[in-house]
Amino acid sequence: MTRIKDKNVLITGAGSGIGRIMGRLALERGARKVIVWDLNERNIAATLEAYAAPQRTAAYRVDVSDPQQLSDTYARSVAECGEIDILINCAGIVTGNKTFEQQTFGEIRRTMDVNATAPMLLTRLALPGMLARNEGHVCNIASAAGMISNPRMSVYVASKWSVIGWSDSLRIELQEARSRVRVTTVAPYYIDTGMFRGVQSPLVPILDPEKTARRILRAIERNRNFRGIPWGFHLIRLAQGLLPTSWFDRIIGHWAGIYHAMDHFTGRN
Numbered sequence: 001m002t003r004i005k006d007k008n009v010l011i012t013g014a015g016s017g018i019g020r021i022m023g024r025l026a027l028e029r030g031a032r033k034v035i036v037w038d039l040n041e042r043n044i045a046a047t048l049e050a051y052a053a054p055q056r057t058a059a060y061r062v063d064v065s066d067p068q069q070l071s072d073t074y075a076r077s078v079a080e081c082g083e084i085d086i087l088i089n090c091a092g093i094v095t096g097n098k099t100f101e102q103q104t105f106g107e108i109r110r111t112m113d114v115n116a117t118a119p120m121l122l123t124r125l126a127l128p129g130m131l132a133r134n135e136g137h138v139c140n141i142a143s144a145a146g147m148i149s150n151p152r153m154s155v156y157v158a159s160k161w162s163v164i165g166w167s168d169s170l171r172i173e174l175q176e177a178r179s180r181v182r183v184t185t186v187a188p189y190y191i192d193t194g195m196f197r198g199v200q201s202p203l204v205p206i207l208d209p210e211k212t213a214r215r216i217l218r219a220i221e222r223n224r225n226f227r228g229i230p231w232g233f234h235l236i237r238l239a240q241g242l243l244p245t246s247w248f249d250r251i252i253g254h255w256a257g258i259y260h261a262m263d264h265f266t267g268r269n
């Protein structure tokens with residue numbers, strides 16, 4: 001079990017969506033401090049207002065894609081709030097409804113920097129302290145897009161496949177070293193937060209943000225290695241292994257509508 005009570009919980013991207021909800025739930029579970037990291041000042045202000053717990057919250061405006069800001073803000077957070085017990089890498093972006101050749105160099109690099117590289121760098125900063133205390137938990141929010149290839153979101157998909165591969169490898173390293181530092185990798189399907197506004201999913205229901213955030217915190221508390229949401233997504237790998245690609249494309253991609261979910265995507269402005 002990972003106990004959230006009396007722990008310092010740092011959440012990147014806590015200015016919005018499931019990150020903000022997970023922060024509130026951590027406060028409800030008695031976290032000592034919830035440390036909000038976000039790029040967007042208005043989102044940060046709205047989050048702090050929603051939490052209404054000034055003694056138990058701290059907030060930092062930071063662009064997690066900038067390694068220098070990451071290091072400086074981490075040092076400030078630890079100096080002002082104490083060691084980080086639970087780190088949730090949740091900040092993420094997606095660029096447009098674009099085929100790969102429509103993506104600019106800048107969009108490709110930024111998507112990889114925010115979604116894939118930042119969780120690694122931030123974990124690299126937090127891990128030595130956790131290892132020294134032989135206690136701590138890192139939760140990385142990947143996506144079902146990290147398990148299924150998908151047209152018109154190839155770079156986002158690449159970033160999330162990357163998160164899953166790195167995060168689960170780290171989990172194995174720590175287990176082999178018999179460390180008590182835990183890693184939970186989470187792969188949710190589309191969630192109704194606005195990040196994927198316009199997405200259509202005829203067969204698999206789009207997830208409720210509150211319920212999804214609760215499931216993620218429960219996965220952390222129960223030291224789950226990997227949590228697909230909904231649970232049925234754990235079967236995706238089985239289907240990928242068993243079915244020829246052309247069958248998988250037809251059944252999961254076209255029949256279940258996964259490959260056309262992005263057709264009407266608008267996202268956030």
Ligand SMILES: NC(=O)c1ccc[n+]([C@@H]2O[C@H](COP(=O)([O-])OP(=O)(O)OC[C@H]3O[C@@H](n4cnc5c(N)ncnc54)[C@H](O)[C@@H]3O)[C@@H](O)[C@H]2O)c1
Nearest residue numbers: 013015016017018038039063064091092143190191193195
């Ligand atoms: N919404 C979905 O359908 C969905 C599905 C699966 C996985 N996810 C993943 O879950 C996570 C949270 O998604 P959400 O729907 O709550 O998103 P959201 O857009 O509501 O929140 C993301 C937050 O990250 C912040 N952020 C973006 N770039 C940043 C940067 N460079 N530095 C610091 N903060 C930055 C934004 O300001 C925002 O507050 C993301 O990693 C996303 O990829 C989302």
